[in-house]
Amino acid sequence: MIRLSYNDESLEYDAYALLTSFYPGQGTEQQLCIADPCAADGMHLSRNEKGDVEISFHKGEAFPDDRTYSHAAEGKTEHDIKWARKRFVYDTLADYSGLSLPWGGLTGVRPTKLILGSVTERGLDEDGLAAYMKEQYRVSDEKARLGYRIAMLEDKLLAPFRGGGYSLYIGIPFCPSTCLYCSFLSYSVKAFGKYVNEYLDCVERELSAMEEIMEGRAPDTVYIGGGTPTALSAEELSRLLEMIRRHVPIDKAAEFTVEAGRPDSLDGEKLRIMKGAGCGRISVNPQTFRDETLKLIGRRHSVEQVTEAYCAARDAGFENINMDLILGLPGESLSDVEYTLKRVEELAPDSLTVHSLALKRAAKMREWVAEHGQISGLDHERAMKKALETAESLGMKPYYLYRQKNIAGALENTGFAKEGKYGLYNILIMEEVQSIYAIGAGTVSKKVFTDGSGRIERCDTHKDLSLYLSDIEAMIERKRRLFGATD
Ligand code: SF4
Structure with a gap:
């Protein structure tokens, strides 16, 4: 049994995704619960006498148990704080399970987008990128290098678009x-x-x-x-x-x-x-x-x-x-x-x-x-x-x-x-x-703004066939609103 409890809902998606990646198909969903809110920052992990893993994320309580993580938020970006927490969860789960994940703590759909951004912002070469991905996100050397190759090729292929x-x-x-x-x-x-x-x-x-x-x-x-x-x-x-x-x-x-x-x-x-x-x-x-x-x-x-x-x-x-x-x-x-x-x-x-x-x-x-x-x-x-x-x-x-x-x-x-x-x-x-x-039915249109803001807006259509057929004018109207607007 693996039980995950936390009181900071912003952690829910990431922590749950990591837990289920380390322990796929082990019924973690049923065990997911939310603890009472506390006051200050911190995280906590412990194991009970049966060897069950319990990870708790709490704010501001001093826990005497196995691992406690706390961060000084001052001067840190939201991204830094989020990743410090994720690394803590990842490292703890890796230690307890004896496993590592090929993509480390990355749980998103588009790792190459992140890789290309890191390469561009930090001026990294392949070795530099592999070291950065390991340190920051715990990504394996093999996957970081695969991601680098793909990101470089994509960058070239996407230039005209x-x-x-x-x-x-x-x-x-x-x-x-x-x-x-x-x-x-x-x-x-x-x-x-x-x-x-x-x-x-x-x-x-x-x-x-x-x-x-x-x-x-x-x-x-x-x-x-x-x-x-x-x-x-x-x-x-x-x-x-x-x-x-x-x-x-x-x-x-x-x-x-x-x-x-x-x-x-x-x-x-x-x-x-x-x-x-x-x-x-x-x-x-x-x-x-x-x-x-x-x-x-x-x-x-x-x-x-x-x-x-x-x-x-x-x-x-x-x-x-x-x-x-x-x-x-x-x-x-x-x-x-x-x-x-x-x-x-x-x-x-x-x-x-x-x-x-x-x-x-x-x-x-x-x-x-x-x-x-x-x-x-x-x-x-x-x-x-x-x-x-x-x-x-x-x-x-x-x-x-x-x-x-x-x-x-x-x-x-x-x-x-x-x-x-x-x-x-x-x-x-x-x-x-x-x-x-x-x-068409069940499709999602996406407007990518080209004003440098990186803003993306979406609109979808009905998945239900009969609804799509009967509501077609409304579906078109949604797209008119999305694509008719100027950047
Ligand atoms: S049922 Fe789904 S997976 Fe199978 S051919 Fe159709 S769309 Fe593809």
């Missing part, structure tokens, strides 16, 4: 079936297919409004995601792409991606339609090359369909194909991961996105874990290293990285790509250097 442009995202929330681990907005196309045309009507209204709101400015990149856009019929997909071409000067965009993730949603006709509409980059996502796992995670397609879809995409002329993999899927061992990587190597995609499985709140996977206990006994760090080796053997470099809550092995998701085959939209959304105009 820092001038206040925007990217367009269109969400198509339909899929052939729901994957066990999914937390995206996804409606079964079989059950909800009757709404697709009405949905496309709304997308067209949004596109038309966007033209006016953005005063005809062309987006830098266009990404159609979901869901699975290719879950639409060939006719519906064709309608979607034609309407996009009517409203968006696609030829001016540096990148046009369609997420064609599910191989069971692809065929030669749809691939030709996408190619003909100017789509240059697609994703064909195996996740694993083990049929048993695919069945278990509800993908409802076979490994053979992955290779067929991939070869059909090459035949249709696609020269920029991404593959997504997930490490840590139920029941998978290191040799299963190695087998998957070997098959990826044979097919040689242009980019590879390697995810560490994240147990998300909405995912059916949580139910599976409750029923089966542990997900897999995978050595996540070794599996991630193998994936990196495979990507490098294919001539790819790591170019973007992000983390999620409850991510396996407290690791990361990394995008690798060959030179010139980088998914620019992926970096743009992660590093928040430009606005994203997002269309």
